[in-house]
Amino acid sequence: MEENLYEYLAGNEYPGRGICIGKEPSGNKAMIAYFIMGRSVNSRNRVFDRIEGGIRTLAADPSKMTDPHLIIYNPVLTLNNTTIVTNGDQTDTIRSFMARNDFPGHSFEAALSTRTFEDDGPNWTPRISAVVDMRAGAYKLSILKSDNGDEKSVQRFTFEYSKPLAGIGHFISTYKCNGNPIPSFAGEPIRVTIDEENPNEYAGKLWEALNEDNKVSLFVRAIDLKTGGYEDVIINKYKTVEE
Numbered sequence: 001m002e003e004n005l006y007e008y009l010a011g012n013e014y015p016g017r018g019i020c021i022g023k024e025p026s027g028n029k030a031m032i033a034y035f036i037m038g039r040s041v042n043s044r045n046r047v048f049d050r051i052e053g054g055i056r057t058l059a060a061d062p063s064k065m066t067d068p069h070l071i072i073y074n075p076v077l078t079l080n081n082t083t084i085v086t087n088g089d090q091t092d093t094i095r096s097f098m099a100r101n102d103f104p105g106h107s108f109e110a111a112l113s114t115r116t117f118e119d120d121g122p123n124w125t126p127r128i129s130a131v132v133d134m135r136a137g138a139y140k141l142s143i144l145k146s147d148n149g150d151e152k153s154v155q156r157f158t159f160e161y162s163k164p165l166a167g168i169g170h171f172i173s174t175y176k177c178n179g180n181p182i183p184s185f186a187g188e189p190i191r192v193t194i195d196e197e198n199p200n201e202y203a204g205k206l207w208e209a210l211n212e213d214n215k216v217s218l219f220v221r222a223i224d225l226k227t228g229g230y231e232d233v234i235i236n237k238y239k240t241v242e243e
Contacts (some may be wrong), residue, residue, distance in 0.1 A: 001007075003191065011176045013211050016173055018173035018174070019086075019087075020169050022139075023164050023168065027166030027167075030132055031220075031223075032083060032219075034075055035218040037211065041066075046216055047060050047236040053077055053079075054078055059242070060241065070088065070118055078134075083132045083134055085129070086130070087128050089130075090115050108140055108187050112144060113156070115127060117151075124181075125182075128174055138163065141159045143159070216222065219234055
């Protein structure tokens with residue numbers, strides 16, 4: 001049984017960073033959503049900025065950026081017919097591995113085998129990652145996390161959805177909920193409904209569902225599976241000082 005993602009997010013004060021991937025109701029488009037949230041001033045001081053094939057994070061106000069470590073990265077990159085989405089600089093690691101020819105078919109897992117969870121104890125924030133086939137709509141989701149908060153052990157999980165159903169997606173986030181330390185996401189990605197084929201409408205509903213105090217930025221990509229073309233939507237809570 002799938003969950004209503006809007007209701008799930010509205011009832012969760014702090015899932016952290018989240019990825020949802022699936023197909024819209026007609027099955028003609030793959031839908032990707034990625035959002036970031038923040039509790040600290042440094043974490044909230046960010047916007048999504050368009051780059052070729054994806055997005056990067058930028059400091060909304062560079063003078064307030066106290067530590068770019070784990071804050072500034074490329075959340076979304078595109079390589080040939082693949083979209084890569086992650087919550088950290090492992091996006092670049094995955095793209096680099098996929099661009100090589102010595103890891104055919106296993107570059108996603110091979111790339112992530114070189115990485116671990118973030119070094120931000122006591123939270124030890126998980127690294128969540130995904131790749132989407134822009135022609136078939138198939139996708140993989142991954143989470144690298146500590147063993148119940150023990151930094152001496154890393155757990156690696158990859159979930160593959162080779163024949164996704166229309167109107168169905170899967171959601172994964174860094175955290176289960178708010179806390180101190182913040183508990184990591186646990187279990188399989190959550191099976192959810194995707195009810196919108198319009199990326200602007202979908203982004204608007206997701207944005208409205210996120211906690212008003214903690215939400216920072218949201219990205220949605222709708223991919224036409226017949227052509228591989230895509231439309232991107234970005235919503236930022238904060239503006240850069242130049243705007």
